[in-house]
Amino acid sequence: MIDSHLPALIALTFVLFAILIPMFGLWKPKSSQPLAVLGSGIASVLSLYAFATYLQTGSIRYFFGGWEPPVGIEFVYDGLSGFFVLVINTVAFFVLIHSRQVARREFPGKEMPYFALAMLALLGFNGMILTGDLFNLYVFLEISSLASYGLIAIGSRPAPYAAFRYLIIGTAGGTLYLLGVGFLYTVTGTLNIIDMAAMLPTFATNTSVVAALVLMVVGIGVKAALFPLHGWLPDSYTFASSSSTALIAPIGTKVAAYILFRIVFYLFGVELTDAVAPITTVIGILAAIGILYGSIMAIAQTEMKRMLAYSSVSQIGYIIMGLSLANPLGFAGALLHVLNHAVMKACLFLVAGNLRMKEGHSDISKFNDSYRKKYPWTMASFSVAAISMVGLPPLAGFFSKWYLALGTIDNENWIFLAVILISSLLNAVYFFRILEKVYMMNPKKDQKEGSDAERNEVGFSMMFPTSVLAIALFVIGFANAAIVGILFNIFPM
Amino acid sequence: MDLTLVPLLAILSSLAAVPFILWSSSKPNLRETWTIIAALVKFGLVLTLLPSALNGESVTLHLFDLAPGLPFALNADPLGVFFAVIASGLWIFTSFYSIGYVRGHKEHKQTRYYASFAICLSATIGIAFSGNLLTFIVFYELLTLATYPLVIHTESDDAIKAGRKYLSFTLTAGLLLIAAAGMVYYYTGTLDFTPGGVLGDADIPYHMILVMFILFLGGVGVKAGIMPLHGWLPAAMAAPTPVSALLHAVAVVKSGVFAVLRVVGYVFGVDVMGDYGLNEILIVLAGATVILASLIAFAQDNLKRRLAYSTVGHLSYIVLGIALLTPLGIQGGIMHIAAHATMKITLFFCAGAIIVNLHRTEISNLNGIAKVMPWTMGAFVVGSMGLAGIPPINGFFSKFFLISGSLEGDMMIPVIILIVSGLLNAGYFFPIIHRAYFKKGEGLEKYGEASPFMVVPIVITATLSVLFGLFPNLFFNFFDLAAQISASLFNSATP
Numbered sequence: 001m002i003d004s005h006l007p008a009l010i011a012l013t014f015v016l017f018a019i020l021i022p023m024f025g026l027w028k029p030k031s032s033q034p035l036a037v038l039g040s041g042i043a044s045v046l047s048l049y050a051f052a053t054y055l056q057t058g059s060i061r062y063f064f065g066g067w068e069p070p071v072g073i074e075f076v077y078d079g080l081s082g083f084f085v086l087v088i089n090t091v092a093f094f095v096l097i098h099s100r101q102v103a104r105r106e107f108p109g110k111e112m113p114y115f116a117l118a119m120l121a122l123l124g125f126n127g128m129i130l131t132g133d134l135f136n137l138y139v140f141l142e143i144s145s146l147a148s149y150g151l152i153a154i155g156s157r158p159a160p161y162a163a164f165r166y167l168i169i170g171t172a173g174g175t176l177y178l179l180g181v182g183f184l185y186t187v188t189g190t191l192n193i194i195d196m197a198a199m200l201p202t203f204a205t206n207t208s209v210v211a212a213l214v215l216m217v218v219g220i221g222v223k224a225a226l227f228p229l230h231g232w233l234p235d236s237y238t239f240a241s242s243s244s245t246a247l248i249a250p251i252g253t254k255v256a257a258y259i260l261f262r263i264v265f266y267l268f269g270v271e272l273t274d275a276v277a278p279i280t281t282v283i284g285i286l287a288a289i290g291i292l293y294g295s296i297m298a299i300a301q302t303e304m305k306r307m308l309a310y311s312s313v314s315q316i317g318y319i320i321m322g323l324s325l326a327n328p329l330g331f332a333g334a335l336l337h338v339l340n341h342a343v344m345k346a347c348l349f350l351v352a353g354n355l356r357m358k359e360g361h362s363d364i365s366k367f368n369d370s371y372r373k374k375y376p377w378t379m380a381s382f383s384v385a386a387i388s389m390v391g392l393p394p395l396a397g398f399f400s401k402w403y404l405a406l407g408t409i410d411n412e413n414w415i416f417l418a419v420i421l422i423s424s425l426l427n428a429v430y431f432f433r434i435l436e437k438v439y440m441m442n443p444k445k446d447q448k449e450g451s452d453a454e455r456n457e458v459g460f461s462m463m464f465p466t467s468v469l470a471i472a473l474f475v476i477g478f479a480n481a482a483i484v485g486i487l488f489n490i491f492p493m
Numbered sequence: 494m495d496l497t498l499v500p501l502l503a504i505l506s507s508l509a510a511v512p513f514i515l516w517s518s519s520k521p522n523l524r525e526t527w528t529i530i531a532a533l534v535k536f537g538l539v540l541t542l543l544p545s546a547l548n549g550e551s552v553t554l555h556l557f558d559l560a561p562g563l564p565f566a567l568n569a570d571p572l573g574v575f576f577a578v579i580a581s582g583l584w585i586f587t588s589f590y591s592i593g594y595v596r597g598h599k600e601h602k603q604t605r606y607y608a609s610f611a612i613c614l615s616a617t618i619g620i621a622f623s624g625n626l627l628t629f630i631v632f633y634e635l636l637t638l639a640t641y642p643l644v645i646h647t648e649s650d651d652a653i654k655a656g657r658k659y660l661s662f663t664l665t666a667g668l669l670l671i672a673a674a675g676m677v678y679y680y681t682g683t684l685d686f687t688p689g690g691v692l693g694d695a696d697i698p699y700h701m702i703l704v705m706f707i708l709f710l711g712g713v714g715v716k717a718g719i720m721p722l723h724g725w726l727p728a729a730m731a732a733p734t735p736v737s738a739l740l741h742a743v744a745v746v747k748s749g750v751f752a753v754l755r756v757v758g759y760v761f762g763v764d765v766m767g768d769y770g771l772n773e774i775l776i777v778l779a780g781a782t783v784i785l786a787s788l789i790a791f792a793q794d795n796l797k798r799r800l801a802y803s804t805v806g807h808l809s810y811i812v813l814g815i816a817l818l819t820p821l822g823i824q825g826g827i828m829h830i831a832a833h834a835t836m837k838i839t840l841f842f843c844a845g846a847i848i849v850n851l852h853r854t855e856i857s858n859l860n861g862i863a864k865v866m867p868w869t870m871g872a873f874v875v876g877s878m879g880l881a882g883i884p885p886i887n888g889f890f891s892k893f894f895l896i897s898g899s900l901e902g903d904m905m906i907p908v909i910i911l912i913v914s915g916l917l918n919a920g921y922f923f924p925i926i927h928r929a930y931f932k933k934g935e936g937l938e939k940y941g942e943a944s945p946f947m948v949v950p951i952v953i954t955a956t957l958s959v960l961f962g963l964f965p966n967l968f969f970n971f972f973d974l975a976a977q978i979s980a981s982l983f984n985s986a987t988p
Binding site for chain 2: 387390392393394398399401402403405406409410417421424425428432436439440478480481482484485488
C-alpha cells in the first residue's frame with residue numbers, strides 16, 4: 001500500500017530532486033527550475049493526498065526500514081505535521097514557479113545550485129515537520145539551515161554578510177536546541193517524541209528537564225525569529241534575492257513555530273510545560289511585544305522587502321501568541337494564521353519580486369501612481385494581500401485574527417486582545433501608505449506620470465503565482481469554517 | 494412567491510454591476526446605464542420584501558459558515574427592509590444626480606467613482622440584511638473600504654488627509670466592534686440579532702457589560718457621528734457632493750445609527766440597557782452632540798461643512814430616540830432615519846448643484862442665487878424647514894414622536910434639547926435662505942438653473958419630504974413599519 005509510505009515519500013521526493021537537479025543542471029542549466037517546480041509539485045500533491053488520507057483514516061506512524069523506535073527512526077504524520085507539510089509545500093510550489101525569471105535576472109548562471117539548494121531546504125523543512133525523533137529533527141534543522149544560508153547568500157552584495165550573520169546566530173540557536181535534546185536524552189534515555197512524552201511526567205521536577213525545555217525553546221525561538229531573537233531576519237530577507245526571500249520568508253519561521261507547537265503541545269503537554277517552567281506565559285509576552293515591535297519597525301522602513309521582513313517578525317508573534325493561549329481557539333487561530341500568513345507573505349514578497357524585476361528596486365519612497373497603470377494585476381494582488389494583512393473581512397487574514405481574538409477573550413487576557421487589535425491598525429498604516437502612493441496621484445509632482453504610463457505587467461510565469469495566491473486569500477476566507485473545523489479536531493487536549 | 498434568495502440578490506445586484514462598469518470604462522453612457530440598471534433592480538428587489546416586512550415577517554437565508562457555528566446569515570427583518578428601501582431608493586436619484594454632477598464638474602477617474610459607489614451600496618444593503626454580528630462586521634468593513642476611494646476622489650492634499658482621517662476613525666471603530674463581538678460571543682455563544690437582545694439571559698458581571706457597551710459605542714459611534722467620534726465626517730466633505738449626499742447623509746452614517754439600533758435593541762436588549770443605566774450614557778452623549786453640533790454648524794461658512802455638522806446633530810436625534818427606550822421614542826428615531834435621509838440628501842444635492850453651476854462653496858457668496866436657481870433653492874427651503882421641524886414636512890413628524898417618546902419616559906431634558914435644537918437648526922439654515930432670496934447677488938447674470946440631471950432629483954427628493962410629511966404611510970408604509978419595529982423590541986423583551 002502506497003498510503004502507508006506517504007510520510008516518507010513526501011520527504012524523499014525532495015531528496016530525489018535535490019540529486020536530479022545537479023545531474024540535469026550540469027547538462028542543461030535551464031532544466032533546473034522546471035525540475036524544482038516538478039519536485040515541489042509532486043510533493044504538494046502527495047501532501048494533499050496524505051492529508052485527505054489522514055482525514056479518513058487518522059495518523060500514520062512510519063518506521064524507516066521497519067525498525068521500530070527506540071532502535072529506528074520514525075516519521076509521524078498526524079494532523080499537525082500534515083497541515084504544516086501541506087501548507088509549506090503548496091506555497092513553495094507557487095514560489096518556485098515564480099522563480100524562473102527572477103533567477104535568470106538576479107543570479108544568471110547560478111540556477112542549478114540555487115534550485116538544488118531550494119530542494120535541500122525544503123527537504124529539511126519537511127523532515128523537521130515529519131520526524132518523530134528529536135535528534136533526527138536536529139539533523140533536518142541543520143540541513144535546512146545550511147541550505148537557507150546558501151539561498152540567502154545568493155542576492156545583492158550585502159547578502160553574504162546577512163547570511164553569515166544568520167549562520168552565526170542560527171548555529172547558536174541550533175546548538176542550544178541540541179543541548180536541550182541532550183539533557184532530555186540523559187534523563188529519559190530515548191529520543192523518540194512519543195516515547196519521551198510518555199516518560200516525561202515522572203521527571204517533571206528534574207532540573208535537567210527544566211534546562212532542556214528552556215534551551216530548546218530559546219534555540220527554536222532564534223529560528224522562529226521570536227522577539228528579541230529576531231535580529232538576523234530583517235537583513236537576511238532584505239538582501240537575499242527576491243526568490244530566496246519569497247521561498248524562505250513564508251516557510252522558514254513557520255517550521256520553527258511548528259517545532260514549538262510540537263514541544264509544547266505534544267512532547268511536554270501544556271500542563272507539564274507550565275509545571276516545568278512558565279514557558280507559555282513568557283513566550284506569550286515576548287510574542288505580544290514582538291507583534292507591536294515588528295509593526296512599528298515596519299512602519300519606519302522605506303524598503304518594501306525590509307518592511308515585509310519586520311512585518312514577518314510581527315506576524316510570527318501572532319502564531320506564537322496563539323500557541324501561548326493554549327486553548328482550542330488560540331490553537332486553531334494560530335494554525336490558520338500559519339496558512340494565511342504563508343499565503344499572504346508569499347504573495348507580498350512575489351509582488352516585491354515583480355517590482356524589482358521591472359523597476360529594479362522596491363523602494364517605497366519611489367512608488368508612484370504610474371504603477372497602477374503599469375502593473376495592474378501585480379498591484380491588485382498587492383492590495384488584496386495588504387487588506388488581508390490588515391485583517392479586514394471577508395479576506396483570510398481577518399479570520400485568523402478573529403479566532404486569536406476569541407482565544408484571548410476565552411482566557412480573559414485583555415492585554416493580548418488589545419495587542420492584536422492595535423497591531424491591525426499599525427498594519428493598516430504601513431500598507432495603506434503604499435496603496436495611497438500607488439493609487440493616488442502625487443499632488444506635488446507633475447500629474448502626467450500616471451496617465452502616460454504604458455502597461456508593463458510581468459510575464460505569465462510571475463503573474464500566475466502572484467494572483468493565484470491573492471485569489472487563495474478569498475477562498476481561504478470563505479472556506480475558513482471548514483479549515484478551522486479540521487484544526488479544532490487536531491487540537492491535542 | 495419564494496423570497497429566500499431576494500436579500501442575497503439585492504446585495505449582489507450592485508456588486509454584479511461593478512465588472513460591467515469597469516469594462517465599459519471608455520463608454521461613459523453605457524457605464525452609467527449599468528449603474529442605473531443596478532439601482533433600479535436593487536430597489537425593485539428590496540420592494541418585493543416590503544409586504545412580508547409589513548406583516549412582521551423576516552426572510553432568512555443561511556449561506557455557509559463564516560466560522561464554525563457562525564453562519565453567513567442574511568435576515569431581511571422589518572428594520573432591515575426599512576433601511577434597505579431608503580438606501581436603495583435614494584441611490585436611484587443619486588445615480589441620476591451623479592451623472593449631472595461628475596460630468597458638469599468634469600471629475601477625473603469617473604469609472605472608479607461609479608464602481609466604488611456600487612460596492613458601497615452592496616455593503617449598505619448587506620448591513621441592512623445582516624442576520625448576525627459577524628456578517629454585519631463583514632459588510633461594515635467593506636463599506637469602510639469602498640467609501641475610501643470616494644473620500645479621496647479628488648486626490649488633493651486635503652482629500653488625502655481626509656482619507657487618512659476617515660480610515661483611522663473607521664478602522665479603529667471596526668476593530669472595537671470586532672472585540673465587542675468576540676466578547677458577546679464568549680458570554681452568550683451567539684451573535685444573532687434577536688429582538689429583545691441576547692445579553693439578558695447571560696450571567697455577565699456588570700463591569701463586563703459596561704466594557705462591552707463602551708466597545709460597541711466606539712465601534713458603531715464613529716459611523717453614527719456621536720461626539721467626540723464625529724471628526725471624520727466634516728473632513729469627509731472633501732468627497733464629491735453626491736458622495737456626501739448619499740453616503741455621508743444616508744448610507745454610511747445611517748449604517749452607524751442602524752448599528753446603534755441593532756446593538757441596543759437586538760444585542761443588549763431594551764431591558765438590559767435600562768437595567769444597567771446604559772441608555773443614560775447614550776442620552777448624555779447624544780444630547781450633547783445635538784446641541785454642540787448645531788452650535789458648531791453656525792460657525793461654518795462652507796455650505797457642505799455646515800450641512801455636515803447638521804448631519805452630526807441629526808444623527809444624534811436618532812440615537813437619542815433609541816436611547817429613550819420608549820416605544821414612541823424608538824419609533825421616532827426610526828422615522829427620523831427616513832426623514833433625515835430625504836431632507837439631507839435634498840440639501841446636499843442643492844449644495845452640489847450650486848458648486849457645479851456657480852462654482853461657489855461658501856455661504857457668504859450665495860447672495861441672491863434664488864433668482865437664477867429657483868427650483869434648487871425652493872427645494873433647499875423645503876429641506877431646511879423640515880430639519881428645523883416645521884410642519885408639514887416629514888422632519889416635523891419624526892421630531893413630534895421623539896418628543897412624545899421623551900414625555901412617555903418622563904424625561905424633560907431630551908424635550909428641551911430637541912426644542913432648542915429645532916431653534917438652532919432654524920438659526921443656521923434661515924440665514925442661507927435669507928441671503929439667497931433677499932440679498933442682491935453679483936455676477937449671476939450669465940448663470941441659469943443647473944442641469945436637469947441634477948434639478949429633477951432635487952425636486953423629487955424635496956417633494957418626497959413633503960409627501961412623507963403629509964402622508965407618512967405613502968408608498969412604503971414607513972409609519973406602520975416604524976411602529977411595528979419599535980413594538981417588536983418591547984414585545985419580545987417581556988414574553
